[in-house]
Amino acid sequence: MAGQVFAYIVHKNGVADDTAMELLAAAAKIDAGVPVTAVVTGAGAELDGVCNSLTASYPEVWKIDNPALAYPNAEIIRKALVNILPADAIVLLPYDTFGLDLGPGLSIKLDSAYVADAVDFEGVDGSRLKVVRQEYSGMVSTHVLCDLSKGAVLTCRPGSFQPVDNTTAAGKVVDKSPDAGDLTVKRRYIQVVEAEKGDVDITKSDVLVSVGRGIEDQENIELAEDLAQSMGAVVSCSRPIVDAKWLEKARQVGTSGQTVKPKVYLALGISGSFQHLGGIKGAPFIVAVNKNPKAPIFQVADVGIVEDILEFIPELAEKVKESK
DSSP states (O other): OOOEEEEEEEETEEEOHHHOOOOOHHHHHTTTTEEEEEEEOHHHHHHHHEEEEEETTTTTEEEEEEEGGSSHHHHHHHHHHHHHSSSSSSEEEESEEEEEEEHHHHEEEEOOOEEEEEEEEEETTTEEEEEEOOOOOOTTTEEEEOTTTTEEEEETTTSSSSOOOOOOOOOEEEEEEGOOOOOOOOOOOOOOOOOOOOOOOGGSSSSEEEOOGGGGGGGGHHHHHHHHHHHHHHEEEHHHHHHHHOOOOGGGBSTTTOBBSSEEEEEEOOOOHHHHHHTTTSSSEEEOOOOOOOOOGGGSSSSESSSSSHHHHHHHHHHHHHHO
């Protein structure tokens, strides 16, 4: 393999995102013998806390502390990374809205290869890495050969790489702030506009009964509500349900909706796009029910059931009620 592997760590309110451990697992799929360096940007004591927490899993954590980085601005971070990363660096990013903003331009500035939305890596042959992607809403898997000779920027789909249980790294924090260079840019942060709150806060629920396009009709949502009530759960949904105005925006799970961390996630008639899965954090127990056996949701589910949800939901609700 060519260069050193780096993982850019997303964090919020002093806590590293779940993808921090997923990127470590992704790096092991590329080459288990190569140490991975975490790169963290931000400002102040909050940044220090994140960096220190990562030393339990990463052998080395590079810190870039600058007031301009208090809010994650991809234009600024791109300039900083170009100044500190070696020419043949292999950079791993989460495939989310921020990764989509940062990754392509970073690969151009580094003059390296770029592959987006990786769901798996199947080893290196010489300087070529086999990257697995999904097309047609997950119906088809494709293999892409990525040339690592000049480095690469790879975005990894959240939830696709099982987090590594590694808390024995005893790593160290290296301050790269002086090497980041001039971080003045044209684009600047103004404010955060919080998503509207509905009558139910799905982010606080331990059990979610989530419905997708497979529910077919607005009247059928009553079936999910009855099941959720019997389970002591809350009803959530995927984006098509909100777009159809069958449920309010506050119940949407996904990168353009709410980020949830339930203990149990029941996905009913949800295909499992990366936008939806990107809103599910904390490695919950996922039960997926879908009549399409090739639905991408089955690749991340702990239990998968191929069935028509309109027949399955009433049966399950009845069984739950009987058990009580």
